[in-house]
Amino acid sequence: MAYNLKEAVKRPERLTGGHRMCAGCGAPVVVRTILRAIKPEDHAVIGSATGCLEVSTCLYPYTAWKDSFIHSAFENAGATISGAEAAYNVMKKKGKIKGDIKFIAFGGDGGTYDIGLQSLSGAMERGHDMVYVCYDNGAYMNTGIQRSSATPTFADTTTSPAGSVIPGKTQLKKDLTLIMANHNIPYVAQSAPIGNFKDLHEKAEKAIYTPGAAFLNVMAPCPRGWRYDTPMLMQICKLAVDTCIWPLFEVENGKYKVNYKPKNKLPVEEFLKVQGRFRHMFKKGNEWMIEKFQKDIDEKWEMLLKLEG
Amino acid sequence: MAKRDRLSGNEAVAVAMRQINPDVVAAFPITPSTEVPQYFASFVADGKVDTEFIPVESEHSAMSACIGAQAAGARTITATSANGLALMWEMLYIAASSRLPVTLAAVNRALSGPININNDHSDTMGARDSGWIQLYGENNQEAYDNLIQAVKIGEHPDVMLPVMDCYDGFITSHAVENIELLEDDEVKAFVGEYNPDFYLNDRENPISVGPLDSVSHYFEHKRLQAEAMKNAKKVILEVAAEFEKLTGRKYGLFEEYMMEDAEIAIVVINSTAGTAKEVVKSLRAKGVKAGLIKIRVYRPFPVDEIVKALKKVKALAVLDKCDSFNAAGGPLFTDVTSALYGRADGIKVINYIYGLGGRDVKTDDIEKVYERLADIAKTGSVGEIYNYFGVRE
Incomplete structure (x- = not known):
């Protein structure tokens, strides 16, 4: 059946309201969109790495999760959910479980690109029937906006501050989606919550219902770390896609x-200028930063088009 | 009907695992525990078990996968040694505090650094306060028997804690000894089915595991965890009694060897007990009232029972195959002296650190310990409390 937002939102929420994520945060929007792709008759076991999502959705004695949920530590959402999936396989074989259970792990970029990369790689390589979702907000937001390997070049964070000598983060953003694609697993996708959520919903559905390991890398802006006005969440995601910063x-x-090729590829400034973390790039004398940023993005976009062939 | 066989410690533990037929095994190789998942992988490959074997990419992931599996409703076992156990550290605490009765075959090896693959107890001693029940075994038979009992102890509703089955690397893990094995169906009946009240894979009753626990509840949860460890002592003895009925092999919290009228004694853990018993025997032949206590259950620590067993002793040496680097004494020494304080004052206690990194433990060394104890008992003069043997000074 063709995707229809009005129909999709009729499904009962699996992450309920009352969680404590910030207004204007991308993560719960991403999570709810992905969980809407689970068939209503299926149960889910959801894991989370330590991070904003975990500490804001499951505070004893409350939980915002309608499905089963497990958090164990920061760097091991992949391994933890792989254990639950292995348990399911044997329990199902023994007739202890009727019906289907889907296994989904969530981690921020800290728990995924960095401290949890090994655990993720292991779980994907072993081919557990699970989906790992990285909600990428480009820094360690839960501990107060420290740089990660997912932080874009020049972004001002608390451990890559834009100072008078060093202009914010000096390194390139790690390309995790391609790293995961090279694990030769059946399904890898990069998405963002834009428009009517069709792209993310359909990718989530494919990821969840493709047997074997799947990985989704989803942009999830953070109003505190990126320093934008909270109502701009959806607009920022759209700008990331239209500038090809987040294809x-x-x-x-x-x-x-490549699921979306903008007819008018916007200059990167359109994305950068609405966020406080890039403000120093617009100071007089720093034009080279924007030029370099544009060049890097153009090269990566071209490379992606080549991969598509 | 028991079967007699000749097996290495690791092989015996792998056989116990096959007989337990756990739902999930997740493990990563490290000497000297490597053989356990190796043997087990072949049982899986040959269809001798129903287990899902997860060949993880690290010990951190091994324990994480065990936590995920056990929380999901599966009986789960792993094995490791030394640095592997150290890499699990964070997750050991989380398994215990999440009240997940994972079982771990801990094959004792010196913890780096410097790197050394041989036996001492620095690995599991470091994890003594992680919230895991720790059982120690002298030989292959005890390693086998303890693993089977561990499953039942940990899963008891009054306990719900993870359990380590600790035995000495190489000395026990690789040496082939005679062993009595249970029949497969006897083990199956003894451990029973694992049917937890709450688990992730319960479609009808979803649960959340591992919440953020704030000031308002964290302390109560830790208090309940402490109570579970207290409860474990009784359960360990009940399980041992049931095991004795099945096998005729008697297990307690510790073994008392010629302690009835002992005036001098040592307290020791694992394979060294075998060597030390020989010394006790020869001393007894000479009329020396020597005795020995071999700790089986180190966590929970059997304080009252130890005091009762030791209260008539005049001089006591506690042997630690691990140093604490606290400039005061090893972990077992600290626990034994704490137990005695205010309960059996007046016993002269000294500590020996020995056998680090696999250094040979000789009967001569242990004889010298007893000689010194005899001297302390006679003169009342203790001298240096914190000592070493078998090391070049």
Whole structure:
């Protein structure tokens, strides 16, 4: 059935209201969109790495999760959920479980690109029937906006501050989606919550219902770390996609497909200028930063188009 | 009907695992525990068990996967040693505080650094306060028997704590000894089915595990965890009694060897007890009233029972195959002296650190310890409390 937002939102919420994520945060929007892709008759076991999502959705004695939920530590959401999935396989074989259970792990970029990369890589390589979702907000937001390997070049964070000598983060953003694609798993995709959520919903559905390991990398802006006005959440995601800073693409059984090619590729300034973390890039004398940022993005976009072939 | 066999400690533990037939095993190789998942992987490959084997990419992931599996409703076992256990550290505490009765075959090896693959107890001693029940075994038979009992102890509703089955690397893990094995169906009946009240894979009753626990509840949860460890002592003895009925092999919190009228004694853990018993025997032949206590249950620490067993002793040496680097004494020494304080004052107690990094433990060394104890008992003069043997000074 073709995707229809009005129909999709009729499904009962699996992450309920009352959680304590910030207004204007991308993460709960991403999580709810992904969980809407689970068939209503299926149960889910959801894991989370330590991070904003975990500490804001499951505070004893409350939980915002309608499905089963487990958090154990920061760097091991992949391994933890792989254990639960292995348990399911044997319990199902023994007739202890009727019906289907889907396994989904969530981690921020800290728990995924950095401290949890090994655990993620192991879980994906072993091919557990699970989906790992990185909600990428480009820094360690839960501990107070420290740089990560997902932080874009020049971003001002508390451990890559834009100072008088060093202009914010000096390194490039790690390309985790391609790293995961090279694990040769059946499904890898990059998405963002934009428009009517069609892109993210359909990718989540594919990821959840493709047997084997799947990985989703989803942009999830953070109003505190990125310093934007909270109502701008959806607009920022759209700008990330229209500037090709965050391309929407998928890799299905090794085949690349770029899902959206903007007719008018916007200059990167459109994305940068609405966020406080890039403000120093617009100071007189710093034009080179924007030029470099544009060049890096253009190169990566071209590379992605080549991969698509 | 018991079967007699000849097996290494690791092989015996792997056989116990096959007989337990756990739902999930997640493990990463490290000497000297590597053989356990190796043997087990072959049982899986040959269809001798129903287990899902997860060949994880690290010990941190091994314990994380065990936590995920056990929380999901599966009986779960792993094995490791030394640095592998150290890499699990964070998750050991989380398994215990989440009240998940994971079982771990801990094959004792010196913890780096410097790197050393041989036996001492620095690995599991470091984890003594992680909230895990710790059982120690002298030989292959005890390693096998303890693993089977561990499953039942940990899963008891009054306990719900993870359990380590600790035995000495190489000395026990690799040496082949005679062993009596239970029949497969006897083990199956003894451990029973694992049917937890709450688990992630229960579609009808979803649960949340591992919440953020704030000031208002954290302390109560830790208090309940402490109570579970207290409860464990009784359960360990009940399980031992049931095991004795099945096998005729008697297990307690510790073994008392010629302690009835002992005036001098040592307290020791694991394979060294075998060597030390020989010394006790020869001393007894000479009329020396020597005795020995071999700790089986180190966590929970059997304070009252130890005091009762030791209260008539005049001089006591506690042998630690691990140093604490506290400039005061090893962990077992600290626990034994704490137990005696105010309950059996007046016993002269000294500590020996020995056998680090696999250094040979000789009967001569242990004889010298007893000689010194005899001298302390005679003169009342203790001298240096914190000592070493078998090391070049």
